């Protein structure tokens with residue numbers, strides 16, 4: 664099978680991936696968006712977002728390779744049944760997510776944000792230290808990323824709880840599923856981490872009702888998607904002293920507008936969607952592997968269930 668691909672994204676990544684494909688699968692034709700001289704021939708897009716009129720412009724599209732792990736921006740449910748959606752499942756994405764969440768959890772657990780604020784006032788004021796097992800971290804979403812983060816934290820001695828849509832078993836992690844499962848987890852949570860995909864069910868899930876069921880002084884880490892969080896509900900819970908702080912890597916508007924209240928809030932810690940970034944070098948290998956599987960008519964790695972949305 665000879666394939667025609669269109670790459671849409673940053674030029675440096677495009678060059679690296681084009682080379683990797685040319686080295687191993689020289690029969691593949693590669694176009695770089697927006698220079699697509701033969702749109703009828705295009706079999707697949709490699710992209711983060713699709714052009715608006717892709718259906719009419721590329722009538723023979725059979726697959727979309729998302730350059731990232733999350734696919735909500737491609738509106739999976741709206742893709743026609745004949746188009747396969749494949750997300751990027753490069754192990755380095757999970758490794759980076761582990762280190763991001765670990766740094767956020769440690770900053771919260773060892774009260775580093777509090778000591779930074781104290782240091783700004785030259786205030787020498789020690790606080791009691793808790794051991795990891797005295798800190799309960801609850802992870803919403805136990806997929807590729809959530810489960811790797813759960814295992815890492817459990818191995819470091821934290822008490823870890825996890826929540827998913829279907830039942831899951833992870834050694835040393837207390838798991839539950841479904842909305843009712845949340846009732847048991849939330850009141851017993853010191854740090855709540857969202858590693859959920861954005862779907863109709865998870866949009867706005869981090870709202871006042873859910874977050875106010877956390878104990879006083881609990882903290883939030885959102886690395887899932889910004890639209891999962893109701894921003895004003897978080898601000899209200901922080902300002903009233905119910906929640907202690909939030910580490911946010913994803914936002915309903917990215918880049919986060921410069922006048923957004925999160926930037927200046929003393930208890931909100933913003934990073935610019937960098938918890939895990941797709942690496943050009945390792946992800947190139949994953950792309951090539953999937954193209955080979957496609958050509959051999961084998962299941963590809965990271966194929967998304969479009970109806971479910973993740």
Ligand code: NDP
Pocket residue numbers: 731732733734756803804805806807808809810826827828829830831841858859860861862864865886887888912913936937938939940973
């Ligand atoms: P997966 O698809 O592997 O896992 C998703 C998990 O969420 C599954 O455990 C699933 O449950 C659970 N889930 C989905 N819907 C619900 C629901 N309604 N109620 C309860 N649980 C639910 O995704 P990944 O772990 O690979 O990634 C998760 C998300 O992380 C991505 O979708 C993306 O939004 C975000 N992300 C953020 C990055 C960043 O840099 N900030 C980088 C990469 C990803 P079940 O197992 O039962 O299906």
Ligand code: OXD
Pocket residue numbers: 730731732733734939940941
């Ligand atoms: C994401 C990614 O899904 O960057 O956020 O991969």
